[in-house]
Amino acid sequence: MTLNDVKDILDAEVIVGREQLGKEIKTAFSADLMSDVLAFAKTESLLLTGLTNPQVVRTADILDISAIIMVRGKKPSEETVKLAEQLKIPILSTKYILFETSGRLHRSGIVGCIEKVGTE
Amino acid sequence: MSYDKTFSVEGGNFQAAGNVSSEIKGILKELGLPRDTVRRAAIVCYESEINIVSYAKKGQIVLHADDQSVEIEAKDEGSGIPDIELAMKEGYSTATAQVREMGFGAGMGLSNMKRYADDFFISSEVGVGTYVKMVVFNLDLKLHPDHPQWVDTYT
Ligand SMILES: Nc1ncnc2c1ncn2[C@@H]1O[C@H](COP(=O)(O)OP(=O)(O)O)[C@@H](O)[C@H]1O
Numbered sequence: 001m002t003l004n005d006v007k008d009i010l011d012a013e014v015i016v017g018r019e020q021l022g023k024e025i026k027t028a029f030s031a032d033l034m035s036d037v038l039a040f041a042k043t044e045s046l047l048l049t050g051l052t053n054p055q056v057v058r059t060a061d062i063l064d065i066s067a068i069i070m071v072r073g074k075k076p077s078e079e080t081v082k083l084a085e086q087l088k089i090p091i092l093s094t095k096y097i098l099f100e101t102s103g104r105l106h107r108s109g110i111v112g113c114i115e116k117v118g119t120e
Numbered sequence: 121m122s123y124d125k126t127f128s129v130e131g132g133n134f135q136a137a138g139n140v141s142s143e144i145k146g147i148l149k150e151l152g153l154p155r156d157t158v159r160r161a162a163i164v165c166y167e168s169e170i171n172i173v174s175y176a177k178k179g180q181i182v183l184h185a186d187d188q189s190v191e192i193e194a195k196d197e198g199s200g201i202p203d204i205e206l207a208m209k210e211g212y213s214t215a216t217a218q219v220r221e222m223g224f225g226a227g228m229g230l231s232n233m234k235r236y237a238d239d240f241f242i243s244s245e246v247g248v249g250t251y252v253k254m255v256v257f258n259l260d261l262k263l264h265p266d267h268p269q270w271v272d273t274y275t
């Protein structure tokens with residue numbers, strides 16, 4: 001599935017990275033804790049989060065995350081948008097809560113970038 | 121190949137937190153190191169940079185990269201850590217609300233550094249500062265049956 005499909009499924013607004021909607025997406029990770037993202041998320045996953053500060057983009061950059069989905073109608077701060085544009089990391093915003101966002105994507109074939117911790 | 125560079129990190133500057141790690145990641149990529157090496161070095165560097173910003177007045181990150189390994193040294197002038205064993209425990213944190221707002225401060229940083237580095241060393245003196253050294257080996261990790269989880273991220 002492409003990032004554009006993700007956008008449609010989540011009825012999301014594209015805030016950064018309109019030109020990258022063709023990106024292929026297979027896996028995702030949801031967290032509000034950036035240390036958890038650093039511990040467990042895998043390269044080229046989607047990051048679903050309720051955080052909006054620039055550290056979300058930094059974390060995504062460090063891990064080569066494909067795109068950030070801000071849930072619960074959260075919108076990135078101005079600094080966050082600037083950094084995402086500079087680092088070319090797409091940001092989408094959806095009004096769905098994290099549970100619904102994850103569920104809708106999973107139902108459409110996106111899986112977790114890992115299933116469980118401690119089993120790798 | 122051998123590359124050395126020292127970066128300074130400002131304590132308390134949450135806006136800039138991560139700039140150094142992004143830059144280091146770019147350098148390592150440019151040097152043509154394997155993706156897994158770059159990724160692990162970037163993660164440990166980022167957690168150590170966040171700690172300098174969160175807990176110290178000022179600090180330095182020293183990068184050394186060669187064909188065998190990437191070394192990241194994070195040294196700071198700050199409060200120091202009274203009980204390193206306790207600080208290393210997942211979940212232990214003295215982070216302020218400001219640190220938690222960034223998505224850090226859940227007590228996972230030092231254990232993430234230890235998890236992703238092949239070699240991890242920490243020493244600290246209360247009232248003086250903290251020194252962390254992390255080494256990421258630049259090997260064909262497929263040769264390492266102890267760490268099968270790395271195989272799928274190595275290209
Ligand atoms: N550079 C440092 N200077 C002083 N204290 C530190 C430093 N790094 C870590 N600490 C202490 O160790 C604790 C655990 O650190 P860490 O594992 O990175 O988790 P977190 O930063 O989320 O609290 C911190 O809350 C802090 O008390």
Ligand SMILES: [Mg+2]
Binds near residue numbers: 224229
């Ligand atoms: Mg930390």
